[in-house]
Amino acid sequence: MSSKTRLFQLWLKKPAWRALLLWALPAAFLAYFFYQPLLALISMVLTGRFAVVSPTWGIDLSALNLNRIWQPLTFTVGQAALSTLLTLIIGLPGAWLFARFTFPGKRALKILTTLPFILPTVVVAAGFNALLGPRGWVNLGLMALFNLPAPPIQFLNTFGAILVAHVFYNTTIIIRVVSNAWSVQNIRLRHAAQVLGASPWRTFREVTLPLLKPAIIAGTFLVFLFNFTSFGVVLMLGGPQFATLEVEIYVQALHLLNLPMASVLSILQLLCTLLITLGHNRVAGLGDMAISPAAQKIGVRKPRKGLERLVVILLITALFVLLVAPLGALALRSFVKLEPTRGERGEIQQGLTLQFYRELGVNRRGDLFFVPPITAARNSFIFALMTIVITLSLGLLVAYALLTRAKINHFLDPLLMLPLGASAITLGLGFIIVFNQPPFSTVRFPILIPIAHSLVALPFIVRTLSPALMNIPSSLRNAARVLGASPLRVWREVDLPLLAPAILVSTIFALTISLGEFGASTFLVRPEYPTMPVAIFRYISQPGALNYGQALAMSTILMIVCALGIFTIERLQLPGKDMF
Amino acid sequence: MLTVEKIAKSYQGQPLLNGVSFEIHASETVCLLGPSGSGKSTLLRIITGLEEPEGGDVLWKGVSLADTPAHQRRFGLMFQDYALFPHRNVEENIAFGLRMQNLPQAEIHTRVQSVLETIDMSSFAQRKVTDLSGGEQQRVALARALAPNPRLLMLDEPLGALDRTLREQLSQELRRILHNTQVPAIYVTHDQDEAYAIADRLLLLHNGIILQSGQPHEFYHHPRNTWVAKFFGLGNLVEGKVTAHSPIQVETPLGLIQARCDRAAPAVGEKVALLFRPTMANLSLTLENNPIRGKVLDQVFQGGNYRITLHINQSVPQFIIVLPEPIQIGADLQVYYNPSDVLCLENNLEII
Numbered sequence: 001m002s003s004k005t006r007l008f009q010l011w012l013k014k015p016a017w018r019a020l021l022l023w024a025l026p027a028a029f030l031a032y033f034f035y036q037p038l039l040a041l042i043s044m045v046l047t048g049r050f051a052v053v054s055p056t057w058g059i060d061l062s063a064l065n066l067n068r069i070w071q072p073l074t075f076t077v078g079q080a081a082l083s084t085l086l087t088l089i090i091g092l093p094g095a096w097l098f099a100r101f102t103f104p105g106k107r108a109l110k111i112l113t114t115l116p117f118i119l120p121t122v123v124v125a126a127g128f129n130a131l132l133g134p135r136g137w138v139n140l141g142l143m144a145l146f147n148l149p150a151p152p153i154q155f156l157n158t159f160g161a162i163l164v165a166h167v168f169y170n171t172t173i174i175i176r177v178v179s180n181a182w183s184v185q186n187i188r189l190r191h192a193a194q195v196l197g198a199s200p201w202r203t204f205r206e207v208t209l210p211l212l213k214p215a216i217i218a219g220t221f222l223v224f225l226f227n228f229t230s231f232g233v234v235l236m237l238g239g240p241q242f243a244t245l246e247v248e249i250y251v252q253a254l255h256l257l258n259l260p261m262a263s264v265l266s267i268l269q270l271l272c273t274l275l276i277t278l279g280h281n282r283v284a285g286l287g288d289m290a291i292s293p294a295a296q297k298i299g300v301r302k303p304r305k306g307l308e309r310l311v312v313i314l315l316i317t318a319l320f321v322l323l324v325a326p327l328g329a330l331a332l333r334s335f336v337k338l339e340p341t342r343g344e345r346g347e348i349q350q351g352l353t354l355q356f357y358r359e360l361g362v363n364r365r366g367d368l369f370f371v372p373p374i375t376a377a378r379n380s381f382i383f384a385l386m387t388i389v390i391t392l393s394l395g396l397l398v399a400y401a402l403l404t405r406a407k408i409n410h411f412l413d414p415l416l417m418l419p420l421g422a423s424a425i426t427l428g429l430g431f432i433i434v435f436n437q438p439p440f441s442t443v444r445f446p447i448l449i450p451i452a453h454s455l456v457a458l459p460f461i462v463r464t465l466s467p468a469l470m471n472i473p474s475s476l477r478n479a480a481r482v483l484g485a486s487p488l489r490v491w492r493e494v495d496l497p498l499l500a501p502a503i504l505v506s507t508i509f510a511l512t513i514s515l516g517e518f519g520a521s522t523f524l525v526r527p528e529y530p531t532m533p534v535a536i537f538r539y540i541s542q543p544g545a546l547n548y549g550q551a552l553a554m555s556t557i558l559m560i561v562c563a564l565g566i567f568t569i570e571r572l573q574l575p576g577k578d579m580f
Numbered sequence: 581m582l583t584v585e586k587i588a589k590s591y592q593g594q595p596l597l598n599g600v601s602f603e604i605h606a607s608e609t610v611c612l613l614g615p616s617g618s619g620k621s622t623l624l625r626i627i628t629g630l631e632e633p634e635g636g637d638v639l640w641k642g643v644s645l646a647d648t649p650a651h652q653r654r655f656g657l658m659f660q661d662y663a664l665f666p667h668r669n670v671e672e673n674i675a676f677g678l679r680m681q682n683l684p685q686a687e688i689h690t691r692v693q694s695v696l697e698t699i700d701m702s703s704f705a706q707r708k709v710t711d712l713s714g715g716e717q718q719r720v721a722l723a724r725a726l727a728p729n730p731r732l733l734m735l736d737e738p739l740g741a742l743d744r745t746l747r748e749q750l751s752q753e754l755r756r757i758l759h760n761t762q763v764p765a766i767y768v769t770h771d772q773d774e775a776y777a778i779a780d781r782l783l784l785l786h787n788g789i790i791l792q793s794g795q796p797h798e799f800y801h802h803p804r805n806t807w808v809a810k811f812f813g814l815g816n817l818v819e820g821k822v823t824a825h826s827p828i829q830v831e832t833p834l835g836l837i838q839a840r841c842d843r844a845a846p847a848v849g850e851k852v853a854l855l856f857r858p859t860m861a862n863l864s865l866t867l868e869n870n871p872i873r874g875k876v877l878d879q880v881f882q883g884g885n886y887r888i889t890l891h892i893n894q895s896v897p898q899f900i901i902v903l904p905e906p907i908q909i910g911a912d913l914q915v916y917y918n919p920s921d922v923l924c925l926e927n928n929l930e931i932i
Contacts, residue, residue, distance in 0.1 A: 193665075194628075194651045195653075197651045199649075206676075
């Protein structure tokens, strides 16, 4: 053995150096693809120089129309607050239901509640469109029933549509976070209060509720954050007149080509999400006050007769309708033809059909910028595959770096998590500002899309892999070493098999996040390389039954892939699963 | 004051309590003793009203409590894990029961201060309960249970989570506080030393019934059957068959043994068990009674005495005696038991 390799090995034994080596690639990736665009955005806004993009755009900050900033900001905050309130009104009773009761179908309902975690926004938007839109079940049904000439319910492009979709998305977050905290509460605390003379209502007010408060506040912050950064739902269901910050950035950047304005809004958005995230982190974890190892968890029971039973049944029904109706409507609508295809005259053939699925492979328009929808699906899966490869390799490196417990982790780990707070729109905007030049602009294949998807997915992947890796007792590795396994062999025989479930979960996360990602993709997509969500967005707003049906068919496929993914994760039951 | 009448309760389909009955008198501390899983804590929860019995009744001064919910019974309960409210400080925890009685703020404050003094923790009033040590939490839990002046105090293994030395120290303190407050108390434990230290009276719960009740020394001198003798670790139990009355003679693997009986004399031919207390073994040759011969297997010095393990034969492989002097391991030894020191018990256990 040469002295050089020996020196290298000695050097590797020090945790600090090993951490540095493991961090090198992920840190470089983040620095180049996340922090460089982000800093470019910030510096453009701070210096008021937009010359980086084009010398003709040297706009002074003071010349910006403040109203164009103030309006979307107040609207964003307002709709987020209202959505959050509505979510709490449905979610808190839901949490009570899951924490306290057993009922038939509880397992099924619980699995259903995991769905919104991972469903792409375009799918949810398409679902509500298929249920309540002008061509949805409810409107067509009412029209047929009462012989109406036009859809009676105006749902699309209303404020209500945004609120309903947000409630659909976030109710399950409140249910999960609060019912988890509720079900691990020590039942003896309640007993103690009762024996000390507190009535059941007083016990709830003085003991149960104060103990739930940290979880409720943390959940509220989280829901507010998601509502604040909501993009696809607002764009597809709210229409142009309801512009949140995200939508305004999108409109300014892609439609009005006003990059300076978009940048200012992006920075504002980033600051807001940072504030919300900081607020969340302050309260998250405050609830972990378990002081006794012998704590006895509260038990679940069947609802008693009478009022309690009625309330429970109503709650179950409400949750079921909320979760299942839009998704069921979507799947059903994609198999049923109810209106004429564009250009079709006279009596149309109504009824069950596979036409929308068959037509996915056909480019009807013969347009250069329109590819057959199946191509979009193929693209999406290629991007997803690349995202999986990138995030898994980087994620494993980071997980092993975090395992070294080197000091550098305290500094790098939060930096890795920041992309969670930055919105996909900001990411997309930063990308087109910084990378709109060779080599990226010259390559035909939009390599930036899987890179953007990876940045979005990486924090989730790390939060899945790292706890799983830390859970492997180092004694297992030591035992394998003593029994004669080389370091590489130890990794193959001990680490890899024990990490396998976490790796599978990470793969599913990367897959579903990439397949459903909409915000960044709208910025980076090339006409000849659309992704599924982008194609759905294009098709659903086109007239004609065929376009609509194809959009719903694609949404259904996406929904099924994501549902299979989340059910698999749910079955694996990993420790890092409830990362919210 | 408290009457527990034929309480029955099952757990996961298995009967847990099978008609438990007992009474608690004024200012009496009663220890409810029993092995883990015997239903002690369940019984306490039924008395407090936190759980409903499937049969039987709980009465206070002759009045049934069946329709009185837990929060109106004015009983105190101290939990095994203390169940201190983590979101309230020491003072607020102790004040909780007083607030539930809607007492004026000033009175609550005085009462809390005086209780804090009782447990020697006046300077801890503003501390977070999560910052307290195990022993301190235990004392705060006791203070919280005592503050509203309950008419009955129940303590569920209150020292269970503490280490040995702290337990001995705190059990004395508990005894002092309980005697000073004069509140009738039910003290649940599975530790007999703790029970001896605290109790005026013991109740032994086994197989869902009160197997034996009485003062601590009664359990020592007059265990009701082999299960009680074994639970209290009273000594060697040897099975045998009665061959004669007055004096009682029992045929055992040790030979023919003369014994004493507390209860109605067993019939000839009845299968019984004999209790030989280790400390009652005699080396003196003048007594030619009940000789027991064996080979010394092991001896352990126990501060003043020697604990000697004898091998007698295949049926009685180990027989423990305590002697004031050491015997060489491997030596043959013969000891004698006075017939009045061998107790004939109802046998309800497979001993070997």
